Amino acid sequence: MDFRFTDEQVMIRDTARAFLADASDSAAVRAAMAGQGDAWARVTGEMGWQALTIPESCEGLGLGWVELAIVHEAAGETLLVSPLFATLGTGVSLLRACAGEQQQADWLPGIAAGEATLGVGMQGPGKDWGLRGCGVRYRPGDAGYELRGELASVVDGAIADTLLVVALDETESPESARVFRVAADAQGVTRRQTPGLDQTRDLAHLQLSEVQVAEDDLLDGSRAGWPAIQAGLDLGVIALAAELLGTAQRSLDLAVTYTLEREQFGRPVAGFQALKHKAADMMLRCECARSAVYYAACTADAFLEGQASAAQLAEAASIAKASAGDAAFENAGEALQMHGGVGFTWEYDIHLYFKRARAGRAQWGSSDWHRERIAEFILDGDEAMS
Amino acid sequence: MKLSFSPENEAFRAEIRQWLDENLCGEFEPLRYRGGPGDEHVFIDERKAWEQRMAAGGWVGIGWPSQHGGRACSIAEQVIFHEEYARAGGPGRMGHIGEGLAAPTLIAYGSAQQQQRYLPAILEGREFWCQGYSEPGAGSDLANVRSKAVCDNGVWKITGQKVWTSLAHEADWCFVIARTDPGSVGNKGLGFFLVAMDQPGVDVRPIVQITGTAEFNEVFFENAVAADIVGEPGEGWKIAMALLGFERGVSTLGQQMLFQNELDAIVTIARKNGAAKNPLLRQRLAQAHLGLRTMRYNAMRMLSGGEDGSLQREALVYKLHWATWHRDLGELAMDVLGPDAELLGENGDYDLSRLQSLFLFSRSDTIYGGTNQIQRNIIAERGLGMPRELRPR
Ligand SMILES: Cc1cc2nc3c(=O)[nH]c(=O)nc-3n(C[C@H](O)[C@H](O)[C@H](O)COP(=O)(O)OP(=O)(O)OC[C@H]3O[C@@H](n4cnc5c(N)ncnc54)[C@H](O)[C@@H]3O)c2cc1C
Numbered sequence: 001m002d003f004r005f006t007d008e009q010v011m012i013r014d015t016a017r018a019f020l021a022d023a024s025d026s027a028a029v030r031a032a033m034a035g036q037g038d039a040w041a042r043v044t045g046e047m048g049w050q051a052l053t054i055p056e057s058c059e060g061l062g063l064g065w066v067e068l069a070i071v072h073e074a075a076g077e078t079l080l081v082s083p084l085f086a087t088l089g090t091g092v093s094l095l096r097a098c099a100g101e102q103q104q105a106d107w108l109p110g111i112a113a114g115e116a117t118l119g120v121g122m123q124g125p126g127k128d129w130g131l132r133g134c135g136v137r138y139r140p141g142d143a144g145y146e147l148r149g150e151l152a153s154v155v156d157g158a159i160a161d162t163l164l165v166v167a168l169d170e171t172e173s174p175e176s177a178r179v180f181r182v183a184a185d186a187q188g189v190t191r192r193q194t195p196g197l198d199q200t201r202d203l204a205h206l207q208l209s210e211v212q213v214a215e216d217d218l219l220d221g222s223r224a225g226w227p228a229i230q231a232g233l234d235l236g237v238i239a240l241a242a243e244l245l246g247t248a249q250r251s252l253d254l255a256v257t258y259t260l261e262r263e264q265f266g267r268p269v270a271g272f273q274a275l276k277h278k279a280a281d282m283m284l285r286c287e288c289a290r291s292a293v294y295y296a297a298c299t300a301d302a303f304l305e306g307q308a309s310a311a312q313l314a315e316a317a318s319i320a321k322a323s324a325g326d327a328a329f330e331n332a333g334e335a336l337q338m339h340g341g342v343g344f345t346w347e348y349d350i351h352l353y354f355k356r357a358r359a360g361r362a363q364w365g366s367s368d369w370h371r372e373r374i375a376e377f378i379l380d381g382d383e384a385m386s
Numbered sequence: 387m388k389l390s391f392s393p394e395n396e397a398f399r400a401e402i403r404q405w406l407d408e409n410l411c412g413e414f415e416p417l418r419y420r421g422g423p424g425d426e427h428v429f430i431d432e433r434k435a436w437e438q439r440m441a442a443g444g445w446v447g448i449g450w451p452s453q454h455g456g457r458a459c460s461i462a463e464q465v466i467f468h469e470e471y472a473r474a475g476g477p478g479r480m481g482h483i484g485e486g487l488a489a490p491t492l493i494a495y496g497s498a499q500q501q502q503r504y505l506p507a508i509l510e511g512r513e514f515w516c517q518g519y520s521e522p523g524a525g526s527d528l529a530n531v532r533s534k535a536v537c538d539n540g541v542w543k544i545t546g547q548k549v550w551t552s553l554a555h556e557a558d559w560c561f562v563i564a565r566t567d568p569g570s571v572g573n574k575g576l577g578f579f580l581v582a583m584d585q586p587g588v589d590v591r592p593i594v595q596i597t598g599t600a601e602f603n604e605v606f607f608e609n610a611v612a613a614d615i616v617g618e619p620g621e622g623w624k625i626a627m628a629l630l631g632f633e634r635g636v637s638t639l640g641q642q643m644l645f646q647n648e649l650d651a652i653v654t655i656a657r658k659n660g661a662a663k664n665p666l667l668r669q670r671l672a673q674a675h676l677g678l679r680t681m682r683y684n685a686m687r688m689l690s691g692g693e694d695g696s697l698q699r700e701a702l703v704y705k706l707h708w709a710t711w712h713r714d715l716g717e718l719a720m721d722v723l724g725p726d727a728e729l730l731g732e733n734g735d736y737d738l739s740r741l742q743s744l745f746l747f748s749r750s751d752t753i754y755g756g757t758n759q760i761q762r763n764i765i766a767e768r769g770l771g772m773p774r775e776l777r778p779r
Contacts, residue, residue, distance in 0.1 A: 001388065001389055001390065001391055001395070001461070001462040001465065001686065001690070002387065002388055002690050003387060003388075003389065003683070003686040003687050003689075003690040004387060004687065004690045005387055006387065009387060066387045252770075256770050256771070256772065259772070260771075260772070260773075267773070268773060270772045270773055271772070271773035273763070273775070275772075276762065276763065276766035276767075276770075276772050276773075277759070277762040277763075277766065279765075279766050279770050279772060280703075280706070280761070280762035280763075280765035280766045280769070280770070281762070283699070283702075283703060283765055283766075283769055283770060284703040284706055284707055284765070287684065287699050287700045287702075287703045288677075288680045288684065288703075288707060290687075290700075291680055291683035291684045291686075291687050291700060292676075292679070292680050292683060294387060294683075294687075295389070295679075295683040295686075297387075298387055298388060298389040299389070301388075302389065302390060307390060315679075318676075319676045319679050319680065322672075322673075322676060323676065323680060368669060371668075371669050371672035371673060371676065372665075372668060372669070372672065374672035374675055374676060375662075375668040375669070375671055375672040378653055378671065378672065378675050379653065379656065379657060379662040379668060379671060380662070
């Protein structure tokens with residue numbers, strides 16, 4: 001047991017931070033909000049992060065979830081606007097967990113090369129996270145399967161080249177759950193970008209009407225139904241939790257920096273105990289979220305090596321997501337308060353953190369949703385989860 | 387970064403598990419799950435005997451270096467030890483102040499002679515310790531200590547009053563901070579003394595607590611003889627603070643496992659009495675589970691990285707986290723109990739159930755060892771570089 005970064009991981013973090021300080025500074029984020037971003041081209045061209053967790057046998061970097069979390073944390077610190085989370089965090093994760101060996105060999109090299117972005121869709125409009133909110137149904141079709149339904153809040157769904165769609169058959173049973181790979185320009189797919197409160201992340205509404213999917217595009221590992229799919233989604237939940245950790249930490253850093261500079265009553269406002277104590281609580285939330293995120297990342301690695309169960313992965317992912325989501329939103333809110341009037345302006349970045357945190361906390365299962373999942377484990381099962 | 391345990395670690399796990407199976411039974415069976423925080427006044431003699439049984443098995447001081455008679459266990463092994471100890475319902479440790487606080491301090495700052503005098507008795511579970519820091523005028527402002535130490539023909543004698551001294555009535559020894567330089571103020575001019583409790587100059591008076599029991603005491607020193615001074619006169623503050631650092635070390639792992647037992651007890655009740663169906667309580671129970679897991683992860687981080695003794699971020703927030711978590715757990719326990727929460731048992735005075743006792747006793751967690759407010763000051767100042775509090779001296 002050694003719960004700290006290796007030298008190589010420290011280097012990856014420092015490199016990521018240095019890169020993003022330039023590629024995703026405030027001006028870059030605001031340009032991307034206006035649709036003028038070039039971050040993804042730089043991420044794929046200069047850093048190759050899209051290949052991070054793709055195995056070396058599939059022309060990826062063959063790194064694990066700790067490295068994935070490091071990169072997402074750094075992205076969350078600077079509010080990186082790019083399909084990194086959608087493609088690497090959610091898409092590759094689901095493929096790693098559910099695509100068959102041949103499918104991985106066929107599909108992953110193109111992603112590693114930066115040729116295609118991914119989007120994962122499950123929730124229907126107005127629906128909660130989880131299988132109960134699944135918005136798409138499949139049935140046998142001419143080529144293999146036919147999909148129909150609606151998907152809401154698909155992260156970067158309007159720009160993705162390839163969609164991974166979680167669907168149920170008419171029984172709506174967990175065993176019937178499958179994942180299908182659908183080209184974004186397939187016949188019957190209509191996509192629309194939906195404007196959101198958080199302008200640093202694109203969300204899409206997708207309409208699927210009689211979309212034909214070939215047998216080969218059904219992810220092999222998903223044939224057994226929900227448990228494997230859930231594990232694939234949990235791998236993505238951890239990526240989002242890591243982003244939210246970065247957002248929580250940067251919110252604290254911005255608040256401390258600002259209050260040390262801003263003077264009232266003849267001294268920096270950071271000297272007032274009311275603000276010091278807020279900041280201390282923010283740091284507590286950050287450190288707890290940090291431990292939870294990296295524990296989950298280690299659990300993900302163990303899961304992929306067959307050394308942790310899907311239940312352990314689910315527990316760790318839920319703890320990480322609820323901790324980091326709450327830390328991000330509460331810290332961003334407190335940071336806004338600690339900025340006073342300027343915190344309420346469009347000019348200062350703190351509102352961007354506040355909005356990204358609010359959105360992130362709700363996406364891929366709200367904190368309450370994840371706590372309810374933990375409650376099911378500890379309260380409803382025959383055995384408490386351990 | 388990796389979490390898995392090696393095969394050697396797992397062998398170690400099997401060893402402690404088997405030892406507990408074979409020893410925590412018979413006369414010691416009633417001690418299972420007893421003697422934790424809020425329950426420290428029960429089975430005193432039996433728990434002292436248990437310390438000796440543990441000592442005979444070589445399970446005291448497992449993290450100490452081997453030249454001091456310890457096992458020099460790795461961090462992973464210590465984690466495993468505490469996990470297994472709690473899983474078996476191992477009783478609250480009578481020896482924790484000696485093993486976890488006095489001993490590491492002596493190992494770091496004591497003379498060879500002092501180490502030989504005190505460490506074996508701690509290792510063997512023969513001598514028990516208490517902590518004489520707080521005074522009526524020196525609480526959060528600990529540096530305001532007034533107790534005096536006077537050197538009389540080479541013998542240090544202590545006069546003054548300590549307060550809130552936990553388990554002083556059961557202790558053989560007290561480590562005391564007292565003023566060696568009569569003209570000094572604040573954290574200068576203090577000394578760190580080792581004082582035998584069984585002598586005419588020491589008077590221990592129990593203080594009845596919120597729970598109706600008396601776990602802490604006032605301790606009056608009147609020319610009490612100090613057997614030793616650790617370090618030099620004037621170094622008392624440095625040593626006293628280093629000791630508080632050990633408080634955040636591995637000893638916290640054992641405490642977490644007691645917390646797990648408490649949470650399990652609450653979950654069991656919730657499943658029985660229907661509280662587990664209440665959506666708000668479900669959220670709170672899940673949050674409690676999450677918080678305790680996070681505490682464990684924080685401790686693992688702290689123990690993986692903190693070997694050089696530097697205070698890392700996770701170490702700075704650790705006390706605030708567990709204290710607040712435990713206080714919340716006490717409130718949650720009461721809410722899960724429902725109407726029964728308010729009803730006392732009928733066997734004697736103020737007969738608290740385990741969870742009622744948890745509810746009341748956990749109010750002290752955010753007070754002792756640095757209140758939550760003091761913790762936040764420290765985090766903001768040392769962790770975040772915000773301006774220090776005004777100090778009028
Ligand atoms: C159960 C229990 C066991 C204990 N065991 C021991 C023991 O074995 N040995 C020992 O030496 N001591 C022990 N203590 C004492 C404990 O360490 C002190 O109670 C603690 O340090 C607080 O000091 P105080 O009680 O004087 O409170 P005060 O310092 O008077 O605090 C009163 C209030 O003021 C706040 N406050 C004080 N200073 C500041 C500040 N600068 N900024 C903001 N707020 C502030 C505090 O947070 C608190 O809310 C024990 C206490 C308890 C409750």
